[in-house]
Amino acid sequence: MTTIYAVTDKSPIILEELPGTTLVVSIPAAFSSTCTNECVPGILKHQKDILAGGVDRIIVVCTDGPHAVKAWVKAQNWEDSGFIFASDFGEFQYRERIGKLSDEEGKTALPQVSGNQLRRSYTVYRDGSIVWQLIEPDAGKYTFDVEEMLAVV
Numbered sequence: 436m437t438t439i440y441a442v443t444d445k446s447p448i449i450l451e452e453l454p455g456t457t458l459v460v461s462i463p464a465a466f467s468s469t470c471t472n473e474c475v476p477g478i479l480k481h482q483k484d485i486l487a488g489g490v491d492r493i494i495v496v497c498t499d500g501p502h503a504v505k506a507w508v509k510a511q512n513w514e515d516s517g518f519i520f521a522s523d524f525g526e527f528q529y530r531e532r533i534g535k536l537s538d539e540e541g542k543t544a545l546p547q548v549s550g551n552q553l554r555r556s557y558t559v560y561r562d563g564s565i566v567w568q569l570i571e572p573d574a575g576k577y578t579f580d581v582e583e584m585l586a587v588v
Contacts, residue, residue, distance in 0.1 A: 436449050436450075437451060437529055438526065438528055439528070440521055440524075441519060441520070442501040442520045442522055443520075445501055448519070451563035452563055453563060454491075454562060455561070456489055456491050456560070456561050457490065457491060457494060457561075458493045458557065459529075459557070459559075460478055460493065461497075461554065461555060461557075462475070462495060463498055463536055463549075463553055465497050465503050465508075466503075466507050469574070470497075470555075471511065474555065477579060478495070478579070482517065488585040488588050489585075489588040495519070495520050495521065496520075497520070497522055497523065498530065498551070499522060499524060500524040501522040504520050504521075523553055530553045530554075533554050533556045533558075533570060534554045535551050536552045536553075537551070539572065539573060539574060540573075554574050555571040556568065556569060557579050566588075567588070569583075
């Protein structure tokens, strides 16, 4: 079982126990440029299409602790976005599933503080099972294709 924690109240979210269809977006770090300027805004831009296409909820999970993610969400005015923001900090169970930045080609020598961050990925769970996944080959880029994901949902 893979547990992450909601940043609003630190309640556990066990991905394999969620009913329906869930899009989990993993990001390396709150306040980073790609996460702040491309990834989350890109998902927000397509949120209505994603939900209309059969996704019940969108969870954005980050390596950072809940307090940092919560501050980032507030700074970006995303509190009312409809997303569930979560943290993988502490147990790092989602990072074990997706991998860390230093697993990417050409990034094996990253310092531990950045190399241990969660890779950027997009995973669709249906009733607890993975039905589609894209792990970015380079977490510095945002290449999520909504239509490709919705074709599976």
